Amino acid sequence: xxxxxxxxxxxxxxxxxxxxxxxxxxxxxxxxxxxxxxxxxxxxxxxxxxxxxxxxxxxxxxxxxxxxxxxxxxxxxxxxxxxxxxxxxxxxxxxxxxxxxxxxxxxxxxxxxxxxxxxxxxxxxxxxxxxxxxxxxxxxxxxxxxxxxxxxxxxxxxxxxxxxxxxxxxx
Numbered sequence: 001x002x003x004x005x006x007x008x009x010x011x012x013x014x015x016x017x018x019x020x021x022x023x024x025x026x027x028x029x030x031x032x033x034x035x036x037x038x039x040x041x042x043x044x045x046x047x048x049x050x051x052x053x054x055x056x057x058x059x060x061x062x063x064x065x066x067x068x069x070x071x072x073x074x075x076x077x078x079x080x081x082x083x084x085x086x087x088x089x090x091x092x093x094x095x096x097x098x099x100x101x102x103x104x105x106x107x108x109x110x111x112x113x114x115x116x117x118x119x120x121x122x123x124x125x126x127x128x129x130x131x132x133x134x135x136x137x138x139x140x141x142x143x144x145x146x147x148x149x150x151x152x153x154x155x156x157x158x159x160x161x162x163x164x165x166x167x168x169x170x171x
């Protein structure tokens with residue numbers, strides 16, 4: 001089951017169905033904006049087997065250049081994506097999908113293939129998949145932050161930034 005009320009934080013055990021939910025969405029995205037896409041990847045905690053996560057599927061889409069993003073915007077409305085605008089270097093151009101008002105099921109981050117964010121999405125996911133110690137530490141941090149910020153998703157997300165940057169820089 002995926003979906004989480006906007007602004008809240010709830011960490012749940014990893015679900016095998018998250019991979020299937022991503023694959024289903026990947027096919028839908030390919031149908032709607034495939035001509036603009038270089039790659040589509042499942043990222044974030046739901047892409048890491050064994051890692052507890054918020055039940056929201058994070059998807060990163062690489063496009064050839066930032067100039068391609070405006071062409072994707074109207075084509076993503078039909079499959080139900082809400083345009084949340086450019087989150088800059090902390091998330092790319094962001095779209096969200098909801099199963100009901102204010103209940104988010106998918107985050108879609110669109111970035112240029114040569115943007116460091118693209119490499120960081122994939123690198124962080126791959127490190128979490130490969131390194132038991134880093135994955136366990138990430139799980140501990142998320143649990144602590146969930147307890148502190150169950151009703152403040154922004155504070156929860158901000159609380160993970162230093163850990164993520166440390167992992168990406170090898171710290």
